[in-house]
Amino acid sequence: MQLSLTEAATLLGRTERQIRSMIEDGRIVATKSRGKWQIDRDSLALITAQGDSPEVGMEDEELDFDEIESPPMAGDRRKTWSVTDLDAFRLGVEILHDLRSIEAPRALELLDQCLEVLGCGCHDFNPRSKRVRFAEARDAAARAAVRLIADGDGDALHESLARRIETDLIPRLGGLVASQDRRTRRGR
Numbered sequence: 001m002q003l004s005l006t007e008a009a010t011l012l013g014r015t016e017r018q019i020r021s022m023i024e025d026g027r028i029v030a031t032k033s034r035g036k037w038q039i040d041r042d043s044l045a046l047i048t049a050q051g052d053s054p055e056v057g058m059e060d061e062e063l064d065f066d067e068i069e070s071p072p073m074a075g076d077r078r079k080t081w082s083v084t085d086l087d088a089f090r091l092g093v094e095i096l097h098d099l100r101s102i103e104a105p106r107a108l109e110l111l112d113q114c115l116e117v118l119g120c121g122c123h124d125f126n127p128r129s130k131r132v133r134f135a136e137a138r139d140a141a142a143r144a145a146v147r148l149i150a151d152g153d154g155d156a157l158h159e160s161l162a163r164r165i166e167t168d169l170i171p172r173l174g175g176l177v178a179s180q181d182r183r184t185r186r187g188r
Contacts, residue, residue, distance in 0.1 A: 001040075001041040001042075002038040002039065002040065002041070003038070003039045003040075003041050003044075004036065004037065004038070004039070005019055005020065005036070005037045005039065007039075008028070008039045008041075008044060011044060012044065018085075019037075019039070020037070023037065023039070028040075028043050028044065029042075029043035030043070082122075083118065083119040083122040083123070085122075086118065086122060086172075086176070087172055088118060088137075088169060088172035088173050088175075088176060089115060089118055089119070089122070091168055091169050091172060092111060092114060092115045092118065092141070092169055093115065095111060095161060095164055095165060095169060096108070096111050096112060096115065098161055099111060099148075099161060102155075102157055102158065102161075104147065104148055104151060104152070104158060104161075106147045106151065107144045107145075107147040107148045107151065107161075108144075110140050110141075110143045110144035110147060111140070111141065111144040111165070113140045114137045114138075114140035114141045114144060114173075115137075117133050117136045117137040117140060118133070118134065118137040118173070118176075120133050121133030121134045121136075121137060121176070127180055127183050127184045128184060130180050131177060131180035131181060131184060134173060134176040134177045134180055135177050137173050137176075138170055138173035138174055138176075138177060141165055141169050141170050141173055142165075142166075142170060144165055145162040145163075145165040145166050145170070146162075148161055148162035148165070149162045
């Protein structure tokens with residue numbers, strides 16, 4: 001069965017933008033027909049309402065969409081948002097866990113600061129201060145990468161984590177800053 005972008009977003013409790021991103025990443029199978037996405041409902045079977053990855057033990061089972069609580073509808077002020085919905089946050093936490101396994105206390109502190117500021121930005125209601133917080137998080141991540149390289153004395157693991165911050169995390173944080181810039185310009 002084929003679903004529209006809106007129907008898929010409603011079923012998964014996601015925004016249409018998030019669904020488009022999942023299509024682009026190949027996590028959801030979809031085709032475009034006459035400028036509209038047609039999403040294969042079967043490709044949603046392993047996507048849960050809480051996350052992108054299958055729940056433990058769900059590999060061979062299909063998700064029963066009738067059991068998913070309906071997400072808040074547009075205009076419903078009770079819609080919730082979590083910092084864990086941000087790819088940048090989830091990636092930052094992964095890198096933070098990897099940092100704990102090596103001797104890099106200053107980089108660990110800076111990345112922890114990055115995640116804290118990112119969390120504050122996620123829940124900030126003022127678009128301008130939200131943008132500032134996202135930029136601060138990006139700057140803290142950049143400082144963490146620099147500390148890893150400077151303190152690592154050429155250690156491959158230090159450099160690998162620094163590269164991951166620079167090539168994966170910082171661009172995602174920059175995307176949040178750019179997104180807030182666009183929202184601020186539209187709001188004027």
